[in-house]
Amino acid sequence: MKEKILMPKMGESVMEGTLIKWHKKVGDKVAKDEIIFEISTDKVDTEVPSPVDGVLSEIFLNENETAEVGAVVATIEVDGTGTEEVEEASKEEAPEEKAEPSSDDDSDLVDVLMPKMGESVMEGTIIKWNKAVSEHIEKDEILFEISTDKVDTEVPAPVAGVVSEILFDENETVPVNTVVARISVSGKVHKKKVVEEEQKSAETEETVEIKSEVKDSVKPPTSSNRFYSPLVMNIANRENVPFEELEKIPGTGAKGRVTKKDILNYIKNRKAAPAVQQQSQTEFSFAGGTEVIPMDNIRKRIKEHMVRSRDTSVHVSEMIEVDMTKIYNFIAENKKRFLERENIKLTYMAFISSAVIKALKKYPLMNASIDGDNIVMKKFVNLGIAVAVEPNGLIVPNIKNADSMNIRGLAKAIQELSYKARNKKLSPDDVVGGTFSLTNYGVFGALFGTPIINQPELGILGIGAVVKRPVVIETPEGDVIGIKPMMMLSLSHDHRLVDGMLGGLFIKEVKDSLENFDVTSV
């Protein structure tokens, strides 16, 4: 019998470990509790003992390789037989498996779990399977793509092998740490057909099981600080209110608790809404040629965020005109040099970011957030950059501790974030904790905008296109008209906390910094 040795979980947020040293090699005898290998994680280094007596029969991870928590690192043959015998045994088993598909030896199957993408992310939606059952997959090759509350991401295979089972379809939402697929290390294909037949033959049972799964998907209240009464949870399950939706229902009970009444009202209104939609649909269909497209996860979230922001903040906007001559000239002169020497794309964004950070430091209230009746001041700037994601998404990752960076650092960070955003490489940490954001609609030529604040921030600066315009230049010899690269900045801020005066001072500070930019500082 084989015992799998997994990469141990060393703490709440530790998701992977690096194997730093093997104490045993294949064929070595190991005693229970004897150290087999050492690992290093973000937090600690530790030694991993053997859970059983036996012989180390397989090693899947070499020294200095990193594996996700839960991945199989080695196997130990408990009966004490050596490697060769084990291999023989598995060879023998393999044909038997084919001959008799009902055999149930799962020992070489590696579970692929729905990954935990962040502290508060409790479930993910599988948006695409990149491999089908019986296809070969390399370690770290992308197996499937998921979408969570925060980001979309790709999940690589933890081991090389053959995809043996796929347990959830695309568009299904699955709690984290649920097994979503199995990979056969030895290359066996699991008999999916048999499973299907079993399912058919026991259809009634199946519906029961599915129900209980739905139940579980709503269940994990650990992710939330809110308490839900058993009755509210029951109603949520019964009415298919997913956990993330439940989280948004306002509670009128003691300390904001969601009561039976609250959720029933919510469901009533939720039910009422589609009815109206249906009506309008029929109206449209009379006009002819409409098509109903369900929103994808990202769109749904953007929709919710926008509405929430509008309902939360009192938006006011101010615009100012900035003479970008100095920066325009600097970029024109140095763009090539920076790209060739340091692989840095010099853009206006880096300069504007720098000016904004300076202004935030001078007027820190703009960098704060509101918590109930309290103001939360932040001694750091995590600068958000809105990035359009094809085909129709938008995400605002932020540069952590942007106030510690110079122009080069900012330029690099912006470049990196937009690359990650466009290629689904963002981690949940990249999109939380922002303190102020920038949005550059100028790329499309727009001059002014009234941006929507990225909650819970208090301000967002919209950047218009830099365009050459005739302007009045005051000289000691009198006013003349000249051509200058001009840019409009639009600041939206939350009037709950930031009044017009601060807004005005802030945007003026940004303007002054940009116009008087010290090019020698780059």
Next chain:
Amino acid sequence: MEKFDLAVLGGGPGGYVAAIRASQLGYKTVVIDKSELGGICLNWGCIPTKALLKSAEYYDIVNKRAGEFGLSVEGVSFDFKKIIKRSRDVSKRVVKGVEYLMRKNNVKRVKGYGNFIDKNTLSITDADGNETEKISFDKVIIATGGRTKILPNIPVDREKIITSREAMSLEELPDELIIVGAGAIGVEFAYFYSVLGTKVTIIEMLDSLVPVEDREVSETLKKAFLKRGIKIHLSTLVKEAVVEGNRVKVTIEKNGEEEVLTADKVLSAIGVVGNIENFGLEKIGVKTERNSIVVDKETYATNVEGVYAVGDVIGPPWLAHVASHEAIHCVERMHGLDVQPIDYNSIPGCTYTIPQVASIGLTEEKAIEAGYELKIGRFPFSASGKATAIGEREGFVKLIYDAKYGELLGAHIVGAEATELIAELGVAKHLEGTFESLLKTVHAHPTLSESIMEAAGEAYGEAIHI
């Protein structure tokens, strides 16, 4: 004239509780009551009757069931006067406790009759109607309580035709007693007097004993009463009660047929009316309706600004615990605290007969009427080890769930300690528990409360001991 932040008119479980809470929140508070603090509850209701009933229960057990427990007792008897005296002593003691609480919480206590001069002033008079002082205040809570409802065809003379108040302080045990009304008060006195040897007849207009309770519960109580020899006339009207010499003649009508019953005394226990008269309520323009003050049941505010009312005077349910909770809620809302309104669907009701009756929420009939599809769990005490050990196998726990969402709609217990057991269901209901909340809560063994867990399981086919 002394000025207060808050005056509380009436010192019962609504009034004195309001006064304490207000004082805790920093209000300079005065409580006015013409007699002892504690109201009907402590003086002439809940507490003294529980004292009487305990005497009866002990006597009943020793007299009838001693042998069952292996005890030999001979010559058991009772002294009716002493039973009454103990009840009065118990009452005095708890009333003293309330007086102490007033002192402890710096609530000024004024003894006398309050009369509104305007909505910020009360004139206090003594029993003869002489004004002793005037009190002014910003706000006032009216907690004047209620009294036994009296019908013209049953003219209470407090000698032969009596109310509960007289029934708990009689000089001598009556030979025959007719009780009109089979609510909690009626059946409690029926039990008490029948145990002591009085021939008791109950007359109820509706078709069951304790008509607000679940039908199965009422039936169980009826069987127990019939076994005791209590005569029960259900769906029966009292046409009239007339005192004739030493006897009272009661004419009843059942199924259209008249019958005449006679007894030493008739106890009228047909309901409660609010005390809304004789303190100048009409002078300040407070709106009343059907012998009750009209209030908003979230703030307990009347139509007159600064005037609030709680307890029996605002109508049913006429229960001390409801009055107290209304009082606290009223004061806290007045103070601006964010408190949850009282859920009138989750008020426990208790009747201290043997077997005891306790319930919360909807009865089966009411739940069906409300359109629910039900899942019902029952567990008889005869299947409980503890109940068998203590010789209390009579009765059951019945839990009513909404089949759709698993909400606990109602809970009904009849049997030993039912009135104590019901508390758990109150918590479960308040916290919106489901059957699993009760089933998966570890209940100590051996206890009667296990029966609740089992009943919850029984509703879903998961009971172990039945």
